[in-house]
Structure formats: structure tokens, C-alpha cells
Amino acid sequence: MNKLVAEDMYYLMVLGRAFEYAAKENYMKGNISGFLHLDIGQEALSVGAVKAFEKGDIFSGYREHIMAMSRGLEPKAVMAELFGKSTGVSGGKGGSMHLFEPSRFFYGGDAIVGGQLPNAVGCAYARALQEKEEGVMVIFGDGATNGGAFFESLNIAATHKLPLLFLCENNEYAIGTKITRAAPFREQAKKAEPYMMTYEVDGMDIEAVYKVIREAQIQIQEGHGPVFVEAFTCRYEGHSVSDANSYRSAQEMAHCKAKDPIKRFKKELQEKWMCTNEEILSIESKAQKTVEDAVKYAEESPDPQSEALFEHVFYEEHTNVVS
């Protein structure tokens, strides 16, 4: 890491948090509907992991706005997608949970818990066959580690020694169920230990996340097979905006917020990277402005045309393909 990378990551964290608060505000106003899963509190993990995994394919779940923007998807196109507008990342047909950008090797955007895991395994298989170096990273929550798709994926990835980085964001809650009520232990890496090398990291510390993902990516590139990284983190909001978060005490929330990843990294910027207050303020106001512009863009963008309804059900016209 260097100062430029650190500043960029700080920008993305601040941008991400401002973006999520703006999304929440617009949900309350009725501009955004459906399910909206906010990533507030987990910025270090989302930004750090995606920035560290510079090249290669990324598969993720439905709490993916900040990951998408960290992969270079435009904030205004992400916000427009949340608004359901034609200018959105997925033309307004995906929504918050379905952000995809194959040109940036970002495959969002899966709303079935654990559903992205077998897809990432298949993609890693393809990359190995094509002898592409970068490998694949798949991001999922602790809840996904209790499902069958997870165990199948560990098994296949390890059997074929696939270049796949499993990144478990353990925020200790599967919607409202505490991890220890759904699994026999808090550390989900234990499930992967028989199959592959595992790492644990403080997901509230962006530098630590960045470092471990860099290291893990090098490992998968060297052909030793998959690696499992578990990052402990904390989401500040409910599972989605419609979840009142009533299952966590004020004390638990306060403990969680005391480790705030943005405050922590801001201090690092000042002390380690010698950023001046002016530099930091300039980053913060740039992020704020980007979010305001994104909301404005989303508000002003048109809804999809009615013809869009029938577009992209299939790629090909079905008439008369000859063999």
C-alpha cells in the first residue's frame, strides 16, 4: 500500500457510507423500494477486499453496492439502479441486489444466500482451464456457510485446486439469527480448515483486510488451490432497511460502533500517511458531492421504456438456427 492507494480507499469508504445513507433516505422518501441491504459499518471489508483483489473475477451477494463502486462501477449508475431507472447498472431491471458489470469482472449481485458460490467455483474452473492468472474471489456472509452450496463449493474447489478465494464476511447475524444459534461455533473458517488454508482477519481494519487479501490472491495464483479468509465485521443497520434491528442491544451496537472502520482509518491516514486535514476534508467533500450528484442523476433519469419488459429474456432470436 502507498499513500495514493490509502487515499483512494478512504475515499471509497466515505463515499460508500454516504451513498448508503443517501439510499436509506431515498428509501424513506419512496424513491427506492423492495429490499435494500445497507453496508454501513462493513466498509473496510468491502472496499479493502475489492481494492486488494485488483484483477480477477468477483462474485458477491446482495449487500454489494460498495463492492460494486470499489470495482469501478459508477456511483450514479448504481444509485439509478436502486431507483429502478433505465440508466441503472442493470437498466432498472435488477435492483439493489442485482448489480453486474462483466466488463469489470464483477458479477454482483446474487440474492439467494450462497447461490453465488457454485457460480464462482465454475468461473474459477474456467480460469484454470484458460490458464488465466488472476483467479476468482467470492464474497458471502456467515449465514451462507450453513447451506449445502457452501460445502459443495469447498469440496469441489479443493478437489480441483481451483484459484478461488473464499471471503466470508462474518457479521455474526444471518438476518436476525445470531451465528452461534445457527452454527456450533462463531468462527466459520473452521468449516473450511479440512479443505484449504484459512485466514482470520479483523474486518474493521482496512489495512489488515487489504494485506490478507493480497496474500491470499498470491496463494491462489500459485496453483496451490483455494484459500479461505474470514473477516469479522459488524453491520450497523438492520439486515435490510425494513428490519428494525431489534434483536441487538444498545450495548452491543455501541461496542460494535466503537470500532468504526472509517474513524480508525482516518487516524491512520493522518498518522501513518501524513495526510493533512485539508487533504482529508477534500476527499470527504468529493465523496459527498459524488453522492449528491448520483442522487440527482437517479432522480432525473427516465424509467425504462415499456419495451424493456421483453428485452433480454433471451440473447438470441429463436428463429431458424441451422446446424
Add this chain to the structure above:
Amino acid sequence: MLYREALNKALDEVMRADDTVVTLGEDVGLYGGSFRVTEGLVEKYGEKRVIDTPIAELSIVGNAVGMAIGGLRPVAELMTGSFSLLAFDQIINHMAKLHYMSNGKIILPMVVRFPQGVSRQLGAQHSESYEQMLSAVPGLRVLSVNDVNYAYHALKYAILSDDPVVFIEHELLYNKKGEVDFEQKCDPFQARIAKEGKDITIVSYLKMMDDVMLAVPMIEEELGCSCEVIDLCSLNPIDYETLSKSIKKTSHLVMVEEDHKTGGYGAQVISWAAEKMFYDLDAAPLRLAGEDVPIPYNRTLELATVPTPESIVRDIVAWGKKNEL
């Protein structure tokens, strides 16, 4: 050439021409495939392209989706349609929807080969038919294979297509003999007129097509009429044009299928005919389908759950007489 050999030849030719084509499934490699469809391929293309998987159907289809995202053309084989239920999340939520949800950005050139149907005493968990569910999912092309010639051409089409295709085969048809016209230009979405006739249109697909063809000479003799038999081939989309032309000619419609009658696939054909062809029909259509029971093991009971050539003759003749055909 046998049905399974036609499928094998199609796979072989496409794999030879395009090294992004891979096939995966339980025992498709060293074992040669449960129905020998992939026989000999691992020797030619190696274990990296002919991939033996664990018995984990969710991953077979889910991995195929990821392979397609990663630039391959995977052909996944499910050992039997009954096991596909473990993969239905990947078939419906991923394979069928990613293209639409991504506004066309994700393209999935992939095939799921789907052997199914009542075979010989395999019991309730190995005998089901799921075309009614699959064809109800927007985003999937669903092809069904009765004919050896069609097997070859349609599988080649399916693999080369950039859309996800579910390719339904019937477990009792793998050793069926037939000719392949390699020069033919085949539209896989066009229904096949297996026999021309002028009085009754009988629509079917998969293995029931063969039972219908066995029944037809006796039906024609008993009723003194001629039957036109249509193999649907493509179950989604349906070639309504071919059906419509035939019904306009015959004014009589019979649908024969193997799956359970309630909610079965043929209900779509009959409902379409009721909406669009009502005034072209001289009699209420007849629909012959499987009974609404899980498939039993005992051979006599098993045969009683699905239409047979004998029951098809009996039921169509009775219906024909009642309608003064």
C-alpha cells in the same frame, strides 16, 4: 445410428471444433456416462474438458453457470431429471434469470442435458418428468428429443446457442435406432410432422411419440380415418404455427403426454387451442396423460400410470366414436 450415438456424435463434433466446450456431470468421464452418451469423450478431450463431478446436482448446474460466465460452453449432464430438483435453484434463479436481471450483460451459453421419464421399475424417485416446470420458466429454452435425427441436430444447436437450453431426453430412448441426415438444415424450434393425415391431429413429444406411432395404425383402422402426428420437439417456445395449420385441416385435437395430468405440460397446448382454435375444432380436445400418482415400482402398476399404445388406441377410439369421427 442409435439415439445415444447421435447425441455422442453431436457432442464429439462440437468439442472437436471448439475447445471452449466442456461437459460435466456424474460419471460422464471415465465411466462413459450413465447412458453412454459421453462414451469415448474423455479419451479424446481429457479429464479437464470431460469432467467427472461429485454427486452434487446444485453444483453441477451452478458450476456450469459460472463456467459460462467465465467464457466456456458447458454441457452439464444430470443423471436423471428426478435429481434435478436439487439443482432447481441454479436452474431457475441463476441459469434462467442472470441474462435478464443483468439487462443482457451476462450471457450464458450453456446446456443442461436432462434424461427423464418412466423407465423400467426405477421407483418414484427416479421416474419423474419435469418439462411442465421447466417450460414455465421465462429465460430457458426447453427442447425435447424423440427422434434420432433431431437428437443430433438439436444438441449441436443447443451447445452453439448463446442462450441457456434445457435438453430433455427420455431414458427409454437411448437405444432407439434411426437415421441422421447430416446435410439437413434443422430448425430446433420447429415441430416435426412425424406422419401426415387429415382427420385427427395428435400432438406428443419424447417417448410418448413412439407409443402414439404404434397406436396410430389401429386407431385409423378402427375409426376409418387418418391421423396427423406432430412431435413438438421444442417445448418452449412452442411452434404454434405448425399446430394451427394441422388443426385447421383436421378439426380434431388429441394431446398425449407422460407427465401427471394435473398441471401437466399438455395443458398448455389444450389451453392455447381453447383460446385460439375453438372455432376450428369440431369436438372437445382429448388429453391423455399420466395418472396423478407417484410412479410405483411394480411393473403392472407402473404401466398403469402412463399412457401405453393400448390405452392410447382405446381412449382415442372411444373419443372418436363418441364424436362421430
